Amino acid sequence: MSTKSVAHSLLTDEERAFQDVVQKFMDKHVRPIVADMERDGRPPAELLKKMGEQGLLGSFAPEEYGGGGGSLMTRAIVAEETARADAGLDATLFVNMSLVARHLIKRGTEAQKQRYLVPLIEGTASASICLTEPHGGSDALSPKTTARRDGSDWIIDGSKTFITNAPIADHFLVFARTSGENRRAHGGTCFIVDAGTPGLTVGSPLKKMSLRSSPTAEVFFDSVRVSDDQILGEAEKGFYYMLEGLDLERVFEGASNTGIAQACLDLAVSYSSERKVFGQALSEYQLTQDKIARMATGVEMSRVMFYHLIRALERGEEVTRAASILKLYSSEAAVEASREVVQVLGGYGLMEEYPAARLYRDAKHHEIGAGTSEIQKIIIARETYKDAAKSR
Template identity: 80%
Template sequence: MTSDSAAYSLLTEEEREFQRVVRQFMEREVRPIVADMERAGRPPQELLKKMGEQGILGCFAPEEYGGGGGSLMTRAIVAEETARVDAGLDATLFVSISLISRHLLKRGTEEQKQRYLVPLLAGEASASICLTEPHGGSDALSPKTRAVKDGDHWVINGSKTFITNAPISDVFMVFARTSGENRRAKGGTAFLVDRDTPGLTIGQPFDKLSLRSSPTAEVFLDNVRVPESQVFGEEGQGFYYMLEGLDYERVFEGASNTGIAQACLDLAVDYATDRQVFGEHLASYQMIQDKIARIATGVEMSRVMFYHLIRTLERGEDCTRAASVLKLYSSEAAVEASREAVQILGGYGLMEEYPAARLYRDAKHHEIGAGTSEIMKIIIARETLKAAGKAK
């Protein structure tokens, strides 16, 4: 980001300095091992611990839990800078830190915070959210996973799929219906289930197109018994917590998309100004300039909007429509940026030794994950009609 970017003014000087520190860490510690992480299908535990020690994971959390006490923007900076180098690592951190840690900070008991939050912020543990099921992801209020009370315990049965971090997680936040009707928020409960709980098993890691350095698998729950102390928040309110976090999740999707698109811009500019064709640098051709201009525009618009919405979240304001607009626009901008980067590199863009192919794969994930583009359009239309007083 240059100082003439409209987004530059949305950061404090302290946040800009933090951004420089995080960027240096990513270049020094992460970029050299991206290929290794892609092959292994997971980030090394040593890297997560190093990020914890450097204060990168807990930058936004209170100091009493090992955090840095910074703004939510600092967490957004980490997300963007991580995705700029490896979107798979960002996905792993997003679930453990942006989702689980945030939930624990907001509603966890003190015992749950000490047991789960502190290790997550230190990079000593990972976590998963178990929401999506094999029969569908967008209809999250109609899970087949059920939990029933049995004395002072709950018994959970069901299965979850596409669960980020499942192969490496130490704790799983499982959403199950405990009462009420399908497609209704009331009656869902969230449970914190330890990895070694009898009846909980993890499937083989998926062989994915995108985000290969972030492990994903199925989770099976067969008569899993958890004590009352493992209920997260209030009984019957779990789906409300999930819905409440959707705006937050989609804004952070914008952070990842911006990071991916910026990586595409960096790659395209470097290649186009170095590569010569017919005696001229590739960047001198207007059709290449058109591609670079379009990528740069997508990066700028995505970043400005996502920074603005981070500030909106910091103020505690709702931004359902705007978050969906950001998620839709930034994911499409990242996909276009990655496609054009591949095109600019030509044959080299198809080679795995260059990052263009990985960026192309990773960008596509964000048109599907955290709500498909089609779902985003439905939300945007619904909220626009509602604001105009035209909702049916």
């Protein structure tokens, strides 16, 4: 299932060929099992392994750790095409590859890369990133989870919630306050904690409206003992690493949202071309064409912007304001497209046997996860005033 898009001219020949491989993989190995994954609440381990074997997980990672040594764009291509097939699977891979693997590549020691990064790239392990807490996620620099020195070790106490992959994670990146005041970036430390470490427990999978094939749970830390070599990067700098990664995280969110919106458009076009009402195909009516035109506009605008921002990130440019604009716009476009595809399908849109209902449930997640729409608006306005002040 290929898509004609004005943005594809921004890809190299190699990236276009890679996209073709990813699309074929999704058709053959993912689309047929989406309902099973939603029922089981997790992707099968063999699927992640197969993706690893085919180079679809670590396409962007250094070759010395089993990666493909390709562009950041290859990861975005996998994100878009995975979300187009199943947004839950995309959420699991988003955490494994776009967040945890990327942090490990950037800050991990050689031993940490061998132990944690290589299995993520192979698809033989999963991971979680633990930031959000029960008392609030938007105010991410005010965790109640702490780590204190005990001899040469650290002791972590606290709890995290809404943690993607927690029920299947082999290791957890845990952000804890080790000094300093709330709302301050200094004084946070990121620890890598293995599943099964005494004192670390994972709650039952949370029942959720969205992303049902991606398991989510609470994680509890009760005097969890970790050593210095389990710190990612340097102590006290963990929140800086988290903040540094936000632009890229939001640009990848743009890729996921484009995939969901494209899936809505695909379904709306095929269904409306077949379904007859009052003796004519639904696609013949201008009220349907209005929906298709709006959906296609949202898809193209989101895709052009995320491609453009991936290229900017590859050049090392700072894209804070634009990344938040992309996250806000593309999530709203995906939510609108998911609402419209349900409408196009009429009663069948509400039946779980069609993907429209799943798309509707999944799209909504992206106005909340990885920084809510309100937080994106706050950033866009703040950065806009900042730019205006500079040019005065």
